[in-house]
Amino acid sequence: xxxxxxxxxxxxxxxxxxxxxxxxxxxxxxxxxxxxxxxxxxxxxxxxxxxxxxxxxxxxxxxxxxxxxxxxxxxxxxxxxxxxxxxxxxxxxxxxxxxxxxxxxxxxxxxxxxxxxxxxxxxxxxxxxxxxxxxxxxxxxxxxxxxxxxxxxxxxxxxxxxxxxxxxxxxxxxxxxxxxxxxxxxxxxxxxxxxxxxxxxxxxxxxxxxxxxxxxxxxxxxxxxxxxxxxxxxxxxxxxxxxxxxxxxxxxxxxxxxxxxxxxxxxxxxxxxxxxxxxxxxxxxxxxxxxxxxxxxxxxxxxxxxxxxxxxxxxxxxxxxxxxx
Amino acid sequence: xxxxxxxxxxxxxxxxxxxxxxxxxxxxxxxxxxxxxxxxxxxxxxxxxxxxxxxxxxxxxxxxxxxxxxxxxxxxxxxxxxxxxxxxxxxxxxxxxxxxxxxxxxxxxxxxxxxxxxxxxxxxxxxxxxxxxxxxxxxxxxxxxxxxxxxxxxxxxxxxxxxxxxxxxxxxxxxxxxxxxxxxxxxxxxxxxxxxxxxxxxxxxxxxxxxxxxxxxxxxxxxxxxxxxxxxxxxxxxxxxxxxxxxxxxxxxxxxxxxxxxxxxxxxxxxxxxxxxxxxxxxxxxxxxxxxxxxxxxxxxxxxxxxxxxxxxxxxxxxxxxxxx
Numbered sequence: 001x002x003x004x005x006x007x008x009x010x011x012x013x014x015x016x017x018x019x020x021x022x023x024x025x026x027x028x029x030x031x032x033x034x035x036x037x038x039x040x041x042x043x044x045x046x047x048x049x050x051x052x053x054x055x056x057x058x059x060x061x062x063x064x065x066x067x068x069x070x071x072x073x074x075x076x077x078x079x080x081x082x083x084x085x086x087x088x089x090x091x092x093x094x095x096x097x098x099x100x101x102x103x104x105x106x107x108x109x110x111x112x113x114x115x116x117x118x119x120x121x122x123x124x125x126x127x128x129x130x131x132x133x134x135x136x137x138x139x140x141x142x143x144x145x146x147x148x149x150x151x152x153x154x155x156x157x158x159x160x161x162x163x164x165x166x167x168x169x170x171x172x173x174x175x176x177x178x179x180x181x182x183x184x185x186x187x188x189x190x191x192x193x194x195x196x197x198x199x200x201x202x203x204x205x206x207x208x209x210x211x212x213x214x215x216x217x218x219x220x221x222x223x224x225x226x227x228x229x230x231x232x233x234x235x236x237x238x239x240x241x242x243x244x245x246x247x248x249x250x251x252x253x254x255x256x257x258x259x260x261x262x263x264x265x266x267x268x269x270x271x272x273x274x275x276x277x278x279x280x281x282x283x284x285x286x287x288x289x290x291x292x293x294x295x296x297x298x299x300x301x302x303x304x305x306x307x308x309x310x311x312x313x314x315x316x317x318x319x320x321x322x323x324x325x
Numbered sequence: 326x327x328x329x330x331x332x333x334x335x336x337x338x339x340x341x342x343x344x345x346x347x348x349x350x351x352x353x354x355x356x357x358x359x360x361x362x363x364x365x366x367x368x369x370x371x372x373x374x375x376x377x378x379x380x381x382x383x384x385x386x387x388x389x390x391x392x393x394x395x396x397x398x399x400x401x402x403x404x405x406x407x408x409x410x411x412x413x414x415x416x417x418x419x420x421x422x423x424x425x426x427x428x429x430x431x432x433x434x435x436x437x438x439x440x441x442x443x444x445x446x447x448x449x450x451x452x453x454x455x456x457x458x459x460x461x462x463x464x465x466x467x468x469x470x471x472x473x474x475x476x477x478x479x480x481x482x483x484x485x486x487x488x489x490x491x492x493x494x495x496x497x498x499x500x501x502x503x504x505x506x507x508x509x510x511x512x513x514x515x516x517x518x519x520x521x522x523x524x525x526x527x528x529x530x531x532x533x534x535x536x537x538x539x540x541x542x543x544x545x546x547x548x549x550x551x552x553x554x555x556x557x558x559x560x561x562x563x564x565x566x567x568x569x570x571x572x573x574x575x576x577x578x579x580x581x582x583x584x585x586x587x588x589x590x591x592x593x594x595x596x597x598x599x600x601x602x603x604x605x606x607x608x609x610x611x612x613x614x615x616x617x618x619x620x621x622x623x624x625x626x627x628x629x630x631x632x633x634x635x636x637x638x639x640x641x642x643x644x645x646x647x648x649x650x
Contacts, residue, residue: 072607072609129479130478130479144574146471146474146476147474147476147477149471149472149474151471151472151575152472152576153455153575153576153577154454154455154576154577154578154613155576155609155610155613156576157573157576157607157609157610158573158574158575158576159574160573160574160606161573161574163569163573163606164569164570164573164574165566165569165570165604166492167491167492167493167494167566168492169492169494169495169496170494171494173566173603173604175606241490241492241498244488244489244490245489245490245570245574246574248482248483248485248486248488248489249469249483249484249485249486249489249570249571249574250476250478250483251477251478251479251480251481251482251483252478252479253479278498279490279498281485281488281500282397282482284397284480284482285480285482288479288480
């Protein structure tokens with residue numbers, strides 16, 4: 001009887017593999033560098049090697065291998081389409097490659113989608129059936145659980161929160177991601193400094209404008225720098241406006257925010273919550289709503305990859321799992 | 326064995342009742358005026374009378390009574406909260422009232438939600454599992470089917486498409502409904518005419534500015550009136566922008582548009598489709614997408630009320646029905 005799950009977090013920087021029991025308790029973990037610049041094949045070989053490091057003695061102990069990958073990808077065919085941070089990856093049939101190698105079922109999900117499962121099983125959304133997970137990092141993505149089931153959509157392209165359109169005051173149409181993701185936060189800070197604004201951000205990067213990133217802005221903001229605080233507040237308001245759409249469309253019980261930029265905490269969350277509250281049509285949408293930071297942090301994709309296997313690729317209701325095993 | 330369903334369409338103007346078989350074929354129908362101004366109790370009594378007119382000979386032939394009502398309402402408790410077009414209705418426990426009267430299961434759904442079920446069973450979305458139904462009328466509402474199941478959300482408040490925020494060029498936050506619903510289309514036309522613009526709309530209402538409504542604007546637009554055409558085009562663009570959010574979040578296979586304003590056809594649909602196409606992040610979202618007019622027209626809520634019973638209040642997957650009966 002299968003009693004273990006293998007999880008893979010394929011990221012732009014690291015490949016992490018782990019072995020979990022069926023309650024998603026961690027049994028073993030390993031990690032290595034992705035080194036995507038060496039090409040697709042070497043990365044896949046490294047992934048296989050690190051799956052071998054965590055696999056149990058016998059194949060029939062493995063329920064399946066779950067892989068969290070940056071999107072776009074097709075969760076139904078297991079093909080990685082063309083992730084911006086996996087340079088050179090183009091229509092890679094990763095599921096078939098891994099099934100051929102390991103002879104067990106393989107499930108592939110985009111990192112934000114599986115993160116929603118992870119938070120529902122082991123994180124800030126435990127016990128919830130209506131869950132929205134939003135990651136604010138280099139990009140802005142989401143995973144949504146509707147009444148216990150992962151939302152995928154017809155082609156597996158659902159839950160792209162970052163691409164909710166935002167009309168700017170000059171009338172042009174932007175998006176949540178184009179206005180509020182980490183690189184944009186950095187770009188705005190950099191531009192303001194170039195235009196003569198004073199900011200501690202410049203000290204943090206030792207005066208090198210090109211080294212300004214969202215992390216530097218976050219550090220300066222935490223130290224009370226007004227310019228940095230304003231950038232996070234703008235991002236928070238934009239994300240908050242996106243959350244208004246999410247509340248009206250999904251009426252969730254919890255919105256979990258993860259990703260690097262979410263670590264700035266209240267500097268992002270306060271304007272986000274305030275905007276959501278200001279524009280929601282009815283108090284009922286937020287009366288019992290929680291908006292919280294991810295509880296799983298950097299492990300969220302790895303736990304999510306395991307949860308993807310437990311839910312049979314997101315096909316099972318999360319509450320069915322007790323009956324499954 | 327139950328082999329028939331009773332459907333009620335409780336509207337601001339009319340109450341319609343009907344009897345369907347389990348394949349949602351119409352067996353009998355009746356209708357009466359709502360006369361909401363006479364008070365809640367007389368309306369409920371009239372509803373009961375017209376349910377009696379369509380009920381079968383024996384109670385055990387009835388699978389259940391489905392009621393489509395304007396929202397807001399609670400689909401889990403069957404309480405009608407406070408619909409703007411049912412004046413005087415405030416927290417009416419309609420499900421309990423009807424179950425006490427008829428001793429069969431009663432299900433209550435908001436009109437836009439049940440319309441999505443109707444289109445999936447009998448209308449423009451037959452055979453589809455990822456369906457968005459949008460009604461453009463006095464208000465703008467929606468019903469969404471995610472992978473075969475009606476989306477309700479935690480408190481049954483999901484799918485409020487009309488309340489997606491739209492940022493205006495002056496920076497204020499409006500919503501799809503506040504910009505594009507019928508009354509707003511009429512108000513814009515009226516204001517432009519008051520400000521001196523020439524338009525056939527005025528001829529259609531015999532020069533009486535206060536009689537301008539969305540229907541009059543639609544008639545003038547169909548006759549080539551540029552001012553009227555511009556109002557529908559603006560509404561179409563706003564709705565199209567909302568649809569961009571819908572596509573990115575739900576990745577549906579079909580978006581069905583109903584409601585009175587949808588009858589203006591291409592004058593609304595062309596700018597709507599064009600805006601959706603212009604701002605969608607990836608061709609994949611619209612490559613196989615259909616955006617279509619409702620196939621059921623004025624019957625959509627009645628068929629939907631019956632479909633609500635067939636799906637056990639929206640709890641069953643629409644594809645499970647073949648196995649159910």
